[in-house]
Amino acid sequence: MTTSLRSVHIASLGCARNDVDSEELAGRLEAGGFVLVDDPEAAETVVVNTCGFVEQAKKDSIDTLLAASDLKQDGTVRSVVAVGCMAERYGIQLAEELPEADAVLGFDDYVDIADRLRSILDGTKHISHVPRDRRKLLPLSPQARPAAAGGVAIPGHAPLPADLAPATGPRAMRRRLAGGPSASLKIASGCDRRCAFCAIPAFRGSYLSRPLDDLEAEARWLVEDGVKELFLVSENTSSYGKDLGSDHRLETLLRRLSGIDGLEWIRVSYLQPAEIRPSTIDAMLATDKVVPYFDLSFQHAAGPVLRRMRRFGDAESFLDLIGQIRGRAPHAGIRSNVIAGFPGETEADVEVLRQFIIDANLDVLGVFGYSDEEGTEGVGLSDHLSEDEIEERRAMLADLAIDVCEARAADRIGEDVTVLVESLEDGEVVGRAAHQAPETDGVVTLTGPGRVGDLIAARVVDSAGIDLIAEAK
Numbered sequence: 475m476t477t478s479l480r481s482v483h484i485a486s487l488g489c490a491r492n493d494v495d496s497e498e499l500a501g502r503l504e505a506g507g508f509v510l511v512d513d514p515e516a517a518e519t520v521v522v523n524t525c526g527f528v529e530q531a532k533k534d535s536i537d538t539l540l541a542a543s544d545l546k547q548d549g550t551v552r553s554v555v556a557v558g559c560m561a562e563r564y565g566i567q568l569a570e571e572l573p574e575a576d577a578v579l580g581f582d583d584y585v586d587i588a589d590r591l592r593s594i595l596d597g598t599k600h601i602s603h604v605p606r607d608r609r610k611l612l613p614l615s616p617q618a619r620p621a622a623a624g625g626v627a628i629p630g631h632a633p634l635p636a637d638l639a640p641a642t643g644p645r646a647m648r649r650r651l652a653g654g655p656s657a658s659l660k661i662a663s664g665c666d667r668r669c670a671f672c673a674i675p676a677f678r679g680s681y682l683s684r685p686l687d688d689l690e691a692e693a694r695w696l697v698e699d700g701v702k703e704l705f706l707v708s709e710n711t712s713s714y715g716k717d718l719g720s721d722h723r724l725e726t727l728l729r730r731l732s733g734i735d736g737l738e739w740i741r742v743s744y745l746q747p748a749e750i751r752p753s754t755i756d757a758m759l760a761t762d763k764v765v766p767y768f769d770l771s772f773q774h775a776a777g778p779v780l781r782r783m784r785r786f787g788d789a790e791s792f793l794d795l796i797g798q799i800r801g802r803a804p805h806a807g808i809r810s811n812v813i814a815g816f817p818g819e820t821e822a823d824v825e826v827l828r829q830f831i832i833d834a835n836l837d838v839l840g841v842f843g844y845s846d847e848e849g850t851e852g853v854g855l856s857d858h859l860s861e862d863e864i865e866e867r868r869a870m871l872a873d874l875a876i877d878v879c880e881a882r883a884a885d886r887i888g889e890d891v892t893v894l895v896e897s898l899e900d901g902e903v904v905g906r907a908a909h910q911a912p913e914t915d916g917v918v919t920l921t922g923p924g925r926v927g928d929l930i931a932a933r934v935v936d937s938a939g940i941d942l943i944a945e946a947k
Contacts, residue, residue: 480591481517488559491709497651500648505647515548519551524556525558526563556577564578565578577590578602612679655701668851671783671844681716683717686727728742729761746771755799759803769809774816792830792834793833793834808837809839812842817856845864891944893930903921904917915940916942918934931947
């Protein structure tokens with residue numbers, strides 16, 4: 475390994491899972507002789523961890539790559555490299571259509587990322603990969619996947635080289651890029667669902683859980699680094715452990731993590747309503763340190779639309795699930811996303827969804843307009859709606875969602891909350907209550923003193939949109 479240090483900046487786009495992947499890349503690059511810098515203008519190489527989920531995310535990724543490429547004109551930045559979901563999904567096609575990027579690297583390049591970047595800086599032309607369906611890389615049977623995973627490149631799952639493996643701590647290579655009291659813990663990769671609108675399984679691969687011992691070790695390492703809240707992330711968190719055996723499910727993981735000294739909050743993301751068992755609700759509401767927060771992937775409420783989406787459920791079953799949660803934890807946070815304008819959606823279906831939004835009374839609801847994603851079943855479905863009709867429905871439902879969620883926040887006035895302080899902004903103490911996930915679900919502004927990382931008991935005195943104002947008790 476060369477002793478000359480090269481500088482690199484990592485720009486991470488997209489979801490929390492991508493952020494964890496960026497921290498894996500950061501750890502591997504640092505171990506491989508690179509210096510990580512916060513300022514892209516001070517880097518020899520800018521690595522853009524792209525998102526390939528929807529059109530806007532892809533546009534943001536391309537814009538970031540082009541902006542980084544512009545920095546090469548000033549002399550410090552010598553190469554711009556695309557990694558992540560968009561790079562994996564399009565590979566050589568992206569490399570050909572975006573010559574401003576010096577290389578497009580797929581997941582197979584992650585383990586040797588330092589050598590890849592060094593060779594690119596030395597002038598070697600990297601030939602990008604031809605995309606493939608990564609679902610075919612692991613066995614069809616979930617139980618057979620852990621034994622076969624060693625030969626497949628999966629971000630967050632790659633074993634460490636013997637000379638880099640620590641005596642204690644996480645097996646995963648990771649270097650935190652952002653401080654603060656909250657950190658994501660990726661518990662699995664990939665997805666076995668076949669939703670008609672989603673291309674993620676094809677480029678992320680089949681579902682693979684990380685072992686319990688590895689997750690506990692990484693969690694302890696994060697807590698030693700000052701983390702108070704763990705945000706459990708994956709493409710489908712409710713499936714955790716289905717490939718590891720009946721004694722390794724999400725409920726077991728929650729109990730293991732709750733025993734870590736110094737950890738205060740455990741938050742679970744992205745649950746599939748059809749996969750939630752009574753024991754899941756029990757574990758999330760009764761396990762010490764697990765906050766009452768449910769990120770439920772509804773996607774729609776009309777049964778016929780959900781069937782065309784290759785999903786399960788309807789408004790009645792979803793409202794029953796919400797009722798079960800709120801019957802035991804009235805102040806629990808519940809968020810979701812829905813898609814407007816899916817092919818074949820009728821005006822009656824829209825009305826079902828509209829009424830569901832009112833009746834569900836969620837804390838946060840994202841409303842997205844349907845768009846074709848190449849390689850998905852949705853592209854070939856009949857009865858596509860016009861872009862104008864999709865946008866009209868999306869805008870109407872989004873406006874309704876805003877009104878409902880803001881009213882839900884206002885209903886919390888007078889409620890006692892515990893706030894995790896995340897920042898001090900212009901003299902204000904800003905954090906989140908248990909019902910609010912990082913970055914997506916609003917914040918709480920506190921009156922009274924506080925330090926980053928403190929957990930402060932407070933009472934809500936006002937709301938502003940979905941944000942709350944609270945007084946320390």
